[in-house]
Amino acid sequence: MEQLFLNGILVGLLISLISLSVYPVICLVRFFHFAHAVVIAAGAYFSFLLSRCFGWPMGIAIPLAILLSAGLGCLMEVAVYKPLRKREAKPIVFILASLGLYTVLQNVISLVFGDDTKSIRTGPVREGLNFLGARITPIQIITIVTAIVVVVGLLLFMKYTRLGKAMRTVANDANLARVVGIDSDRVIMWAFAIGSGLAGLAGILMALDTDMTPTMGMRPFMMGIVAMIIGGKDSIIGIVLGALLLAFAQQYGAYYLGSEWQDAIAFAILLIFLLFRPQGFLGKKV
Amino acid sequence: MDYLIHILILIGIYVMLSSSLNLVAGYTGMLSIAHAAFYGVGAYTVALMSLNLHTPFLVNLVCAIIICGIFGAVVGIPSLRIKDDYFIIAAFAFQIIAFSVMNNWVSFTKGPMGLPGIPQPNLFGWKISSYPDFLLLTVIMCVVCLLICWRITHSPYGRVLQAIREDETFALSLGKNVAGYKISVFVLGAMLTALPGALYTTYISYIDPSSFTVDESIFIISIMIIGGAGRLWGPVLGAVVLVMLPELLRFVGMPNSIAANMRQIFYGGALVVCMLWRPQGLVGKADVLRK
Amino acid sequence: MKKNRFIVIVVLLVVLVSLLVTNLVNTRKRHVGQGRIVVGAVIDLTGPIAMYGNWMKDGAELALEHWNAIDGNEDAILLVQDSQSDVKKGVSAFQYLLANNDGVPAVLIGPNSSTVLACAPLANKSKVVLFTPTASSPNISNSGEFIFRNRSSGAQEMIELARVISEKFQIKEVGFIALNNDAGIAYEQAFVSAFETRGGQVLQTELLDLGVADFRTQVFKMKNANIDAVVLGSPAKEAATVIKQAAELNYKPKWFSATPIENPTLIEIAGSFADGLVYVAETVDHNNPLFSDFAQKFMDKFGYEPNVFCANAYDGTTILLQAIVSSHGKPDQMLQYLHSLDEYNGVAGKQAFDKQGDVVKKLSVKTVKNGTFQIFTKP
Structure with missing residues (x-):
């Protein structure tokens, strides 16, 4: 059973990573940015393009792929969301536009790379290392470490840097931000850059573990959103706890109820939270 | 000719789906992503009853309407405690759970294997089997559905709904039972989806859960939005355009290897462009989608 | 204003419909002519x-x-x-x-x-x-x-596989992992009924959802139940992912499967751990x-x-x-x-x-x- 626990931690941290990559964006723009799902896949495919098609070493390919994902996020913001914001469109307009973006970009990936599975793994498949009676692979260790670094990094960033503080101000009250002289468009652009970069990173980590397909981003993205809501969308620690709760519920639910009910379990938990504690774990009461 | 009739029947199904959603979302302002789930409940009720109990079409239809209404109440009453964006997510969650049940409760719904061989409807001795028959049935159902929508929206009841959309607090201050209005219209919207559900089931004669996914819900919403939310003719026009457009694209010659992806790209691109330039839809009022 | 818009819409509809009809007529001519x-x-x-x-x-x-x-x-x-x-x-x-x-x-x-x-x-x-x-x-x-x-139905393959497992391998107890779609469920149902008529028993069935890439829980359940023969009713990608993740968990049962897994993807993902998998397939005779x-x-x-x-x-x-x-x-x-x-x-x-x-x-x-x-x- 140690294995089940470890799986829970692993999946939970991966969901946290994805959830935290959407966090800066959703905090600031207040709608569910579906096209984020395609950025996750894009990160993986950028790294595939650079490392496999161009033959560059992983050390160069991965950072560059993360940068390219960040660029993709910014591009969406500039081309679509910013004009919509200027017009004060309703959230549903944003959601539909972002679904449109998702469809377009996901099909561009299929068109360029094909629908079959692509891999950036090197070396043969190996048995996992023995760790307190459970098995863990090197890439899973890297995922865990990265996720923890990102959580801590983001916490410090939001608390201590000027940009982080500006983001919190814009998230809390856009009007107030304008009064104190914060250029909210610039801050939102940074949020897209950081969020999309993290999404690219998550995509690459997922691809290193379980390979890539053009639609690989949608499901983790949805889980990220669920984690964010049950965690409370204003608190990083809350999101991590939410992701862990979600992951454990899914793992143990799959173990005792049957794996086909994983989706239903995740969304049932979401509903319970929405009904009885809509502000999430650590969210502020509204 | 059958091809054209087939397209018209599909348009009819989506007219009913998006019109019923329009009551809930366009007029009252509750954007529900669970609409395909109700549609599925209606379709499965008709299919299971006609296959297992061999009851006549009209009985099945009435039962489907009632069951959809019950589900609407079950979903609607608790969700109404949830506001705005979160309502969207709550409805989304119901949609996922409903799909999961349809797909995984294999002993009851046959799961992903689907239900083949659903018998064609028989209305008072009129055996509906040919394409023109189905078209006539579709037209009748559409007219009934649109009449109901028209009657509702042009009644005092409908005006209260629109007031709730514009300003819920104001409606409350007028002493209106806002929760009651919201629940009743939500249940009504769910009941209306039984019509297209029954039609789809008997027309295609085969159903499986893949027809009632989130994607389907999003498609219904897109029809309503692109046509024009909060207008009676909006969903009708939206259904005509969105069902017919991909069909027209069949005629555009493209190399096979890229045609499929290109069409999807075109479709997604159209959605983005529409949102950028004309978010109120083809016939909608501009203010419905403004803050 | 309102009237204008109405006219625009009617014109739009007429154009759409007439395009559809003329195209239809044209295509017909083109192909038959x-x-x-x-x-x-x-x-x-x-x-x-x-x-x-x-x-x-x-x-x-x-x-x-x-x-x-x-x-x-x-x-x-x-x-x-x-x-x-x-x-x-x-x-x-x-x-x-x-x-x-x-x-x-x-x-x-x-x-x-x-x-x-x-x-x-x-x-x-x-x-x-x-x-x-x-x-x-x-x-x-x-x-x-x-x-x-002209593809053998999944049921035919599973009936043959049930025979192979019980006769050639003398295995009476297996686990089944299927993709949760029509094809996967069809495999599972056909196999269970064929295997049980031969006196075998399917101890546990696990389903894999479409579009998911993490099957560790399903694999772990099999491992924990000490099942040492598992039938995979899924396409190559999912089967390979299951085999790979099982290997990473140090779980190496005897794997069985059918036609869909015969694809280079299997080897790409699962590597050497796919070796020893036995499957019933339509043969493409390379000779x-x-x-x-x-x-x-x-x-x-x-x-x-x-x-x-x-x-x-x-x-x-x-x-x-x-x-x-x-x-x-x-x-x-x-x-x-x-x-x-x-x-x-x-x-x-x-x-x-x-x-x-x-x-x-x-x-x-x-x-x-x-x-x-x-x-x-x-x-």
Whole structure:
């Protein structure tokens, strides 16, 4: 059973990573940015393009792929969301536009790379290392470490840097931000850059573990959103706890109820939270 | 000719789906992503009853309407405690759970294997089997559905709904039972989806859960939005355009290897462009989608 | 203002409808006017099962190219429509092809079984042969006299696999991991009933959801239940992921599976841990000169090695073209022709059709050895 626990931690941290990559964006723009799902896949495919098609070493390919994902996020913001914001469109307009973006970009990936599975793994498949009676692979260790670094990094960033503080101000009250002289468009652009970069990173980590397909981003993205809501969308620690709760519920639910009910379990938990504690774990009461 | 009739029947199904959603979302302002789930409940009720109990079409239809209404109440009453964006997510969650049940409760719904061989409807001795028959049935159902929508929206009841959309607090201050209005219209919207559900089931004669996914819900919403939310003719026009457009694209010659992806790209691109330039839809009022 | 908008909308609608109608009329003229043979195709080229659709399309296109290259053959074209892994879109696509009914006596369809089942009543009614080289659902067998397939149904493979496991391996208890879609559930149901009639027992069944890549919980459940033989009823990608993740958890049962896993993806993902997997499959005989010639040409044109689905689609297209020519497109004669085929010698091996339109084909027991797919000899 140690294995089940470890799986829970692993999946939970991966969901946290994805959830935290959407966090800066959703905090600031207040709608569910579906096209984020395609950025996750894009990160993986950028790294595939650079490392496999161009033959560059992983050390160069991965950072560059993360940068390219960040660029993709910014591009969406500039081309679509910013004009919509200027017009004060309703959230549903944003959601539909972002679904449109998702469809377009996901099909561009299929068109360029094909629908079959692509891999950036090197070396043969190996048995996992023995760790307190459970098995863990090197890439899973890297995922865990990265996720923890990102959580801590983001916490410090939001608390201590000027940009982080500006983001919190814009998230809390856009009007107030304008009064104190914060250029909210610039801050939102940074949020897209950081969020999309993290999404690219998550995509690459997922691809290193379980390979890539053009639609690989949608499901983790949805889980990220669920984690964010049950965690409370204003608190990083809350999101991590939410992701862990979600992951454990899914793992143990799959173990005792049957794996086909994983989706239903995740969304049932979401509903319970929405009904009885809509502000999430650590969210502020509204 | 059958091809054209087939397209018209599909348009009819989506007219009913998006019109019923329009009551809930366009007029009252509750954007529900669970609409395909109700549609599925209606379709499965008709299919299971006609296959297992061999009851006549009209009985099945009435039962489907009632069951959809019950589900609407079950979903609607608790969700109404949830506001705005979160309502969207709550409805989304119901949609996922409903799909999961349809797909995984294999002993009851046959799961992903689907239900083949659903018998064609028989209305008072009129055996509906040919394409023109189905078209006539579709037209009748559409007219009934649109009449109901028209009657509702042009009644005092409908005006209260629109007031709730514009300003819920104001409606409350007028002493209106806002929760009651919201629940009743939500249940009504769910009941209306039984019509297209029954039609789809008997027309295609085969159903499986893949027809009632989130994607389907999003498609219904897109029809309503692109046509024009909060207008009676909006969903009708939206259904005509969105069902017919991909069909027209069949005629555009493209190399096979890229045609499929290109069409999807075109479709997604159209959605983005529409949102950028004309978010109120083809016939909608501009203010419905403004803050 | 209001009136203007109304006029604009009416004009828009009229334009849309008239475009549709004129196009329809034009297409009809184009296809029939030149006296070509037209084969329709409703294939899932996008969506979650697009991979199979594209294999199928490539096979069919190559068959068409070869047909047209042979002197004396009437010129043929393939009208491909995308069904987008969606039943309704599939029916619309099929209807569109039927609108060219003068020219489309037969339609190649797949890989989504649901689409085949939804189109079947229409095909029977309008007397158009529906031919699938890829869909596996057992329901397709009884879906009507105009529905044919040259892929062995999943049920046939599972019955054979149950025999192999209980007779050759003397294994009485297995676990089953299936993809949670129509094909996967069909595998599971067929296997369970066949295996239980042989006195075996399926101890545990786990399902894999489409579009998921983390199956560690399912694998762990198998491991924890100490099951040492597991049947995989899923395509290569999912099967390989299961095997890989099992290996990472140090769980190495005896793996069994069927046709869909015979794909390079299996080796790419699972590496050496796929070795020893035993599966029942339609055989593509690499020593058969017909196949090696086909494989070479396929490789030259598309840049990857053809699998059994490409080969089936190639054979299916060729069979349909021959059937259309010999019957002059008359439906009843086409049925006669298809049923009269006795050991048709295709690139995917010898095949004939039974009363239900299912292919009668030799299934063989194969295994993975050193990263290649080989005929299985001894346990």
